[in-house]
Amino acid sequence: MGKTQLENKATTTFIPLMSPDITMEDINAVSEVLKSGRLVQGEKVSELEESIARYLNIKHVIAVSSGTATLHLALIALGISGEDEVIVPAFSFMATANVVELVGAKPVFVDINIDTFNIDSTKIESAITSRTRAIIVVHEFGLAAEIGEIISIANKYGLSVIEDSACALGATENSQYAGTFGIVGSFSLHPRKTITSGEGGVLVTNNDDLANKFRILRNHGAETKNRKTEFILPGYNYRMTDFQAALVNSQFKRFEKIIEYKSIIAQFYLNNVKNSKIKIPYVPANKKHTWQTFHVLLDSSLERDEIIDCLMSKNIGTNYGAQCMPFQKYFLEKYKLNCKELFPCSMLAYKQGLAIPLHTKLTEDNAAFIVEQLNKI
Numbered sequence: 001m002g003k004t005q006l007e008n009k010a011t012t013t014f015i016p017l018m019s020p021d022i023t024m025e026d027i028n029a030v031s032e033v034l035k036s037g038r039l040v041q042g043e044k045v046s047e048l049e050e051s052i053a054r055y056l057n058i059k060h061v062i063a064v065s066s067g068t069a070t071l072h073l074a075l076i077a078l079g080i081s082g083e084d085e086v087i088v089p090a091f092s093f094m095a096t097a098n099v100v101e102l103v104g105a106k107p108v109f110v111d112i113n114i115d116t117f118n119i120d121s122t123k124i125e126s127a128i129t130s131r132t133r134a135i136i137v138v139h140e141f142g143l144a145a146e147i148g149e150i151i152s153i154a155n156k157y158g159l160s161v162i163e164d165s166a167c168a169l170g171a172t173e174n175s176q177y178a179g180t181f182g183i184v185g186s187f188s189l190h191p192r193k194t195i196t197s198g199e200g201g202v203l204v205t206n207n208d209d210l211a212n213k214f215r216i217l218r219n220h221g222a223e224t225k226n227r228k229t230e231f232i233l234p235g236y237n238y239r240m241t242d243f244q245a246a247l248v249n250s251q252f253k254r255f256e257k258i259i260e261y262k263s264i265i266a267q268f269y270l271n272n273v274k275n276s277k278i279k280i281p282y283v284p285a286n287k288k289h290t291w292q293t294f295h296v297l298l299d300s301s302l303e304r305d306e307i308i309d310c311l312m313s314k315n316i317g318t319n320y321g322a323q324c325m326p327f328q329k330y331f332l333e334k335y336k337l338n339c340k341e342l343f344p345c346s347m348l349a350y351k352q353g354l355a356i357p358l359h360t361k362l363t364e365d366n367a368a369f370i371v372e373q374l375n376k377i
């Protein structure tokens with residue numbers, strides 16, 4: 001693409017890729033906690049856990065300090081370590097594979113389906129060995145993976161399914177919420193996600209033993225029974241602060257509205273981006289997409305990074321969506337996998353994927369301008 005093609009029109013203000021939805025009411029809710037002086041894991045954290053449990057219709061919700069901490073605790077609580085293998089999609093945010101390394105286990109990468117950017121469920125069985133213990137399924141960009149199908153495969157081989165639903169609070173498959181299919185679901189509350197605590201995450205499960213382990217592990221290994229506290233494990237400090245929880249609680253009241261607004265813009269993009277060099281996302285009929293990211297795929301004839309610069313010169317913030325994880329330095333040097341051969345779809349998404357702005361501060365005019373510029377590429 002020649003840079004000149006987009007030169008005639010630039011918006012006066014920068015349109016960021018992402019912007020958290022924070023109102024004065026949210027800010028006041030945070031201030032109230034700061035004024036109270038009770039800052040860490042108190043009633044606001046409990047309130048957050050209760051409202052997410054009610055929303056997802058799940059027994060236990062455990063709030064922690066980040067989405068990465070949720071995944072780390074999930075693996076630890078399931079006792080995954082040493083010789084164990086964990087199946088992960090090759091294309092995701094790095095945390096998905098990093099946590100497997102952090103517990104000393106081996107991530108076994110499986111390519112994605114290029115239409116959904118989610119793990120290709122037809123390629124999972126051939127990656128299972130006698131050492132496989134779990135599958136981390138990622139619901140990438142807010143679209144549920146083939147989770148029903150994956151649960152069947154996992155059950156057949158006796159594997160645990162951890163749902164990395166970092167991007168997918170509110171996403172469904174056949175009307176069931178992502179994060180509630182596996183033994184444990186994990187969500188992030190980073191500012192790139194739909195609602196945010198700054199840094200934060202929640203674990204969700206119907207399993208009493210796991211929930212108990214999560215609560216102990218996030219709090220220095222402390223178990224409280226009959227008002228007596230004992231330190232029974234070398235735990236972590238993965239607690240969330242109460243002012244962070246207050247921020248989420250305040251935003252959560254309009255969670256559905258935020259998703260609805262983003263869905264309207266996403267639908268506008270789906271209807272109006274008409275460029276043979278840009279493949280727009282596909283949403284299977286049995287799924288509800290929450291549009292954490294609107295991720296398009298650029299034709300191989302286009303240099304993605306040039307397009308990013310070009311759109312930046314028009315005041316439109318875009319970026320790549322996720323990594324081909326086995327292609328990143330640490331994993332490449334350790335496992336030396338031929339990524340182009342083994343994970344062609346993940347490599348394509350990594351090289352040619354482009355996330356375009358989608359958030360509640362985006363106006364109709366902004367969206368129309370973005371479409372206009374995309375259609376000129």
Ligand SMILES: *Cc1c(COP(=O)(O)O)cnc(C)c1O
Binds near residue numbers: 188
């Ligand atoms: C954001 C994200 C994470 C990590 O969450 P943090 O809260 O940033 O630690 C993990 N997995 C996926 C798929 C993500 O998108």
